Amino acid sequence: MEQYKLFDAEYKFASIVWENEPINSTELVKLSLDKLGWKKSTTYTVLRKLCERGILRNEDAMVSSVVKKEDSQKYESQTVIEKTFNGSLPQFLTAFLGESKITKKEAEELKRIIEEATK
Amino acid sequence: MTSLFTDILNMSITASYVAIAVIIIRIFLKKVPKVFSYVLWLPVLIRLVFPFTFSSNFSLFSFIKTNTQTSTGALAYVPNNIGLMRNPSVDVGINRINNVVNSSLPAGKIATSVNPMQIIMGIASIIWVVGIVILLGYSIITYLKLKSSVRTATLVKDNIFETDIITTPFVCGFIKPRIFVPVGMSENELSYILEHEQTHIDRLDYLIKPFAFLVLIIHWFNPLIWLSFALMSKDMEMSCDESVLKKMGNDIKGSYANSLLSLSVKRSRVLIGSPLAFSESKIKSRIKNIISYKKPAFGIIAITMIVTIALIVVFTANPKNEQSPISEAMYAKYNISSLISNKTLYIGNSGKVVALIDAMPLPAGIVRDTVELQTLKEPYGMTINLTMNDASNVTVRGAIDTGTFYRNSILLFSLVDNVDIINYKVVDSTGKYDGAAYGFTYTREMVDKLMGEDVRTYAVSTDKLKILIDRLKSMFVDVKVDSSYNDTTTAIETDVTTAIATETTKAIDTTTAIATDTTKEEKDQIEKYLKVIMSADTSSNPNDYIKAHDIEYQSILKMGDNALNYLLAQFEETPNNNDLRGHIMMALCKELLGDRNNVTDESLSPQDWVLQLKPYEEIELSDFHANVSDKIEQLVYDAAVKQYSQSNGKKPSPPDYGFTVVAPTIFGSYEEGNNLKIIVTVYSSRFRLYEKTLSNVGGSVIPAAITYTKNADGSYTLDEYLEAKDGSYFGKSIKEFCVMPVSKKEITGLYDKILKDYASNKNRSELLMENLIEHLKANNQKGIVLKQIPDGLVPLT
Numbered sequence: 044m045e046q047y048k049l050f051d052a053e054y055k056f057a058s059i060v061w062e063n064e065p066i067n068s069t070e071l072v073k074l075s076l077d078k079l080g081w082k083k084s085t086t087y088t089v090l091r092k093l094c095e096r097g098i099l100r101n102e103d104a105m106v107s108s109v110v111k112k113e114d115s116q117k118y119e120s121q122t123v124i125e126k127t128f129n130g131s132l133p134q135f136l137t138a139f140l141g142e143s144k145i146t147k148k149e150a151e152e153l154k155r156i157i158e159e160a161t162k
Numbered sequence: 163m164t165s166l167f168t169d170i171l172n173m174s175i176t177a178s179y180v181a182i183a184v185i186i187i188r189i190f191l192k193k194v195p196k197v198f199s200y201v202l203w204l205p206v207l208i209r210l211v212f213p214f215t216f217s218s219n220f221s222l223f224s225f226i227k228t229n230t231q232t233s234t235g236a237l238a239y240v241p242n243n244i245g246l247m248r249n250p251s252v253d254v255g256i257n258r259i260n261n262v263v264n265s266s267l268p269a270g271k272i273a274t275s276v277n278p279m280q281i282i283m284g285i286a287s288i289i290w291v292v293g294i295v296i297l298l299g300y301s302i303i304t305y306l307k308l309k310s311s312v313r314t315a316t317l318v319k320d321n322i323f324e325t326d327i328i329t330t331p332f333v334c335g336f337i338k339p340r341i342f343v344p345v346g347m348s349e350n351e352l353s354y355i356l357e358h359e360q361t362h363i364d365r366l367d368y369l370i371k372p373f374a375f376l377v378l379i380i381h382w383f384n385p386l387i388w389l390s391f392a393l394m395s396k397d398m399e400m401s402c403d404e405s406v407l408k409k410m411g412n413d414i415k416g417s418y419a420n421s422l423l424s425l426s427v428k429r430s431r432v433l434i435g436s437p438l439a440f441s442e443s444k445i446k447s448r449i450k451n452i453i454s455y456k457k458p459a460f461g462i463i464a465i466t467m468i469v470t471i472a473l474i475v476v477f478t479a480n481p482k483n484e485q486s487p488i489s490e491a492m493y494a495k496y497n498i499s500s501l502i503s504n505k506t507l508y509i510g511n512s513g514k515v516v517a518l519i520d521a522m523p524l525p526a527g528i529v530r531d532t533v534e535l536q537t538l539k540e541p542y543g544m545t546i547n548l549t550m551n552d553a554s555n556v557t558v559r560g561a562i563d564t565g566t567f568y569r570n571s572i573l574l575f576s577l578v579d580n581v582d583i584i585n586y587k588v589v590d591s592t593g594k595y596d597g598a599a600y601g602f603t604y605t606r607e608m609v610d611k612l613m614g615e616d617v618r619t620y621a622v623s624t625d626k627l628k629i630l631i632d633r634l635k636s637m638f639v640d641v642k643v644d645s646s647y648n649d650t651t652t653a654i655e656t657d658v659t660t661a662i663a664t665e666t667t668k669a670i671d672t673t674t675a676i677a678t679d680t681t682k683e684e685k686d687q688i689e690k691y692l693k694v695i696m697s698a699d700t701s702s703n704p705n706d707y708i709k710a711h712d713i714e715y716q717s718i719l720k721m722g723d724n725a726l727n728y729l730l731a732q733f734e735e736t737p738n739n740n741d742l743r744g745h746i747m748m749a750l751c752k753e754l755l756g757d758r759n760n761v762t763d764e765s766l767s768p769q770d771w772v773l774q775l776k777p778y779e780e781i782e783l784s785d786f787h788a789n790v791s792d793k794i795e796q797l798v799y800d801a802a803v804k805q806y807s808q809s810n811g812k813k814p815s816p817p818d819y820g821f822t823v824v825a826p827t828i829f830g831s832y833e834e835g836n837n838l839k840i841i842v843t844v845y846s847s848r849f850r851l852y853e854k855t856l857s858n859v860g861g862s863v864i865p866a867a868i869t870y871t872k873n874a875d876g877s878y879t880l881d882e883y884l885e886a887k888d889g890s891y892f893g894k895s896i897k898e899f900c901v902m903p904v905s906k907k908e909i910t911g912l913y914d915k916i917l918k919d920y921a922s923n924k925n926r927s928e929l930l931m932e933n934l935i936e937h938l939k940a941n942n943q944k945g946i947v948l949k950q951i952p953d954g955l956v957p958l959t
Binding site for chain 1: 313314315316317322324325326327345366416423445446447450453726
């Protein structure tokens with residue numbers, strides 16, 4: 044059986060539905076705000092997406108699941124946003140400011156330095 | 163926009179100096195907590211944002227020897243009017259850079275209508291704005307994109323959200339900042355990271371950094387500011403790390419460093435090269451900083467704190483505009499060091515020009531008011547407005563000591579390379595002289611002629627300048643020029659050179675009016691000058707001797723009739739005057755006599771000349787009195803003659819200034835109730851009559867509004883004679899009086915009519931001649947000729 048891949052946020056959201064289905068959409072918004080800290084619009088956007096993918100179903104403001112928890116799989120996002128300083132600055136600056144990735148060799152060297160210093 | 167760009171450019175240069183200093187000092191602050199390095203960026207930020215700061219004796223900019231401070235206190239390396247300069251130049255305080263930059267700046271050509279530098283500055287400011295728009299737009303879009311992509315991050319607790327689309331934690335938001343962390347961090351790791359991010363929030367870094375970035379965007383053209391921003395960010399992070407360690411204890415060092423490392427290793431899954439990185443990666447130095455961190459001793463902290471605070475003050479303060487100790491700097495009442503250091507090529511450098519003016523003495527009782535600079539087009543000029551607040555010190559018999567003004571203006575011509583005209587305007591605020599205004603105008607041409615050389619050659623060194631001051635001191639020996647030739651700069655603004663030509667003749671002319679006995683000092687002075695003139699090593703031609711020492715020659719002329727009386731007495735005392743001394747004395751006498759000289763034969767020897775000399779007596783005539791049938795015209799003539807008469811109403815009357823003749827153009831008369839207003843332009847001219855020769859001694863063409871009140875018997879009483887104001891106020895002041903006398907309703911078309919008419923004085927000149935002839939006839943003066951500068955003698959009656 045095909046496993047449905049869900050990203051972290053989608054998985055958490057779907058979990059709320061699995062636990063409470065069938066659930067009124069207004070109620071779902073409320074729960075999402077409490078548990079996920081989501082705004083109403085965010086909740087509806089994610090709900091719509093999951094409905095389109097056939098994972099959830101929204102009929103007459105009642106939400107229920109199509110795919111069950113056992114058939115789904117939490118999946119790590121491929122579209123990783125490269126963090127830029129405090130998230131508010133353009134990405135091209137990261138390179139300039141030296142806030143870039145380190146090589147494997149450098150990482151190992153640093154690891155050694157830390158170990159030595161904290162022995 | 164160009165001027166805003168110039169301001170930004172100046173702030174950027176100022177900040178660059180501070181930034182360089184901070185970068186150097188940071189090297190010595192490696193071992194102390196990074197918070198000190200971090201706060202040192204504050205002065206850089208202040209310099210980038212505020213053009214003005216406080217002044218202090220202790221300022222970084224006291225070391226950087228520029229003379230760039232403007233009167234408002236802002237530091238300006240690039241003058242705001244650089245686009246308008248004949249030879250644009252900047253002064254960043256480092257001579258080598260100045261030379262390189264200045265030699266690359268294009269010079270303005272007289273023939274081109276737009277200065278190339280103006281275009282360059284215009285283009286540069288457009289590029290600057292475009293850069294800001296692009297960077298700002300890009301940043302905002304990036305921010306909004308990020309914000310929307312973390313929308314689905316899920317709440318962990320409080321303000322902490324987790325999401326799987328990021329790999330490193332960060333703080334986002336301006337009002338209610340949220341901490342975003344990647345999904346799946348270990349509890350241990352998370353606690354340190356959260357502590358770190360929370361510290362950022364507590365220290366308001368989430369606001370400071372975007373603000374600093376905004377400032378960076380404004381100064382995007384300055385690579386030093388980019389470097390500063392990068393280093394500041396690093397200092398911010400490290401000082402934040404240190405805060406965490408301080409709070410959670412030294413024991414967590416290892417785990418904290420490991421968390422940072424593991425985060426960046428995670429990120430390096432998508433490792434790409436970083437060609438622009440200029441130093442070891444930030445994470446590396448952060449980790450090194452963390453593991454080497456130990457709480458420094460209290461003493462070190464205290465000392466560093468004091469030093470840091472002192473540095474912040476020094477970096478933020480502007481230098482005080484004070485000069486070096488007076489004893490060394492003063493020379494004959496001139497602040498010589500200030501004069502030399504504020505020497506400038508451009509009158510547009512207002513800070514320097516004002517500093518120069520203030521380094522020169524003024525007669526006691528006179529204080530400086532505003533200084534106006536005419537920098538937009540040639541002739542470049544300055545007007546120094548002065549206020550007389552104590553007349554007793556200033557005037558002797560109503561005469562102002564103009565020697566000081568002459569000396570000062572010659573020095574200004576020497577030190578300000580491109581100034582063409584200098585005006586001194588003195589306004590009497592004592593009330594003693596009816597708030598009269600006195601104007602003195604000097605031109606470069608005049609000064610170069612007087613000095614016989616380009617006075618700018620003296621501006622090269624302190625010693626040379628002292629020589630000039632010495633020369634000037636001996637030239638103007640307290641010559642008192644009668645001050646009542648006021649308002650000389652009014653009216654004939656359109657032809658400045660003419661006005662100045664009259665000014666010079668008048669200045670000499672008026673001295674003759676004070677016919678007093680020659681004092682012993684004056685006699686000595688004249689002898690001294692004569693001796694100097696005769697000492698010249700030149701040909702036998704007396705004119706060459708005069709040319710060689712024109713200053714001394716002019717100085718004798720300045721003494722007016724006192725010198726004349728003495729010289730004529732000398733002729734009588736000596737039996738034979740046909741020597742060099744006699745020739746020089748004759749030349750002097752001829753100039754001093756002017757129109758009074760009855761001898762026309764120029765070939766006579768001094769002895770023969772003096773024998774034939776019988777100076778013309780001046781014939782004193784009253785002012786012109788018109789007799790016209792038109793009631794309005796008669797009123798105008800009476801009011802105008804009264805206005806421009808030099809003898810009427812003033813008791814004691816000032817030394818004779820001849821008689822006044824006027825020629826008005828009447829634009830209209832407006833009556834409302836009992837009030838009458840007549841709008842005119844009046845050409846007034848003063849003449850002196852020597853025997854049969856008339857000479858013009860001054861005049862003006864000024865639009866005016868004359869107001870009257872109608873009396874019960876139908877006659878009118880003059881209320882006010884309101885003249886149009888001078889210079890830039892000319893049009894405005896005319897507009898103001900072109901209104902109905904009572905209702906103040908604008909009289910349409912009148913203003914344009916006056917201005918159009920003002921362009922030509924032809925009709926008034928003809929009328930003036932008619933009136934003059936009529937006046938001479940009425941006074942039974944026959945066979946009179948008028949001396950006119952280009953045309954020679956013109957017979958009138």
